Amino acid sequence: HYLIAEDGRIVQLVDERARAWHAGVGGWRGMGDLNDASIGIELDNDGSEAFAEAQIDALIRLLDDLCTRLAIPRTAVIAHADLAPTRKADPSAQFPWARLANAGIGEWPRADAPPAPEGFDPVLALALLGYDTSNLPAALAAFRRRFRGMDTAPTPVGSDKGAMPVAFDDEDRRLLFDLQQQRLGR
Numbered sequence: 001h002y003l004i005a006e007d008g009r010i011v012q013l014v015d016e017r018a019r020a021w022h023a024g025v026g027g028w029r030g031m032g033d034l035n036d037a038s039i040g041i042e043l044d045n046d047g048s049e050a051f052a053e054a055q056i057d058a059l060i061r062l063l064d065d066l067c068t069r070l071a072i073p074r075t076a077v078i079a080h081a082d083l084a085p086t087r088k089a090d091p092s093a094q095f096p097w098a099r100l101a102n103a104g105i106g107e108w109p110r111a112d113a114p115p116a117p118e119g120f121d122p123v124l125a126l127a128l129l130g131y132d133t134s135n136l137p138a139a140l141a142a143f144r145r146r147f148r149g150m151d152t153a154p155t156p157v158g159s160d161k162g163a164m165p166v167a168f169d170d171e172d173r174r175l176l177f178d179l180q181q182q183r184l185g186r
Helices: 053-070 097-102 122-129 133-148 170-183
Strands: 002-004 010-012 041-043
Touching: 002 053, 041 053, 053 097, 122 133, 122 170, 133 170
Parallel strands: 002 041
Antiparallel strands: 002 010
């Protein structure tokens, strides 16, 4: 629906009440067709460089306006890679999610979050956040890209490349546990 240029100019491409074809095949929190239930914002950045200050300032203003005017929960702001982790990598590991969270937009783990307790299930936490865990390596890679600024694939466990379980490290588990606790109001 919107394009934000590097210099901060915002261009509306599609009326907010109309369906745009920005999301494509994917899912989030059990919804399969996000083109019908979301507003797409494209940033002019190929993902290989830092995002311009003017662009992020404009994005925060636009998101604040959209969330306020359309009663969109501020925690519902996600990335293309979150909803389609097997097809999308944007906005990239360079994107300043913490800055958006500091502006009250999106979700972000607390810096002082304790380690995850024994028995914590990181796969269930990923699903609670909204990730489709049917392709766990892709879901974990999208999570790491967003919440850890990492653009590397998770380490496979075992040799079966089909269902390929992955190894969650202690930091994955800590962040997932904290985000889960926040989602549960704790």
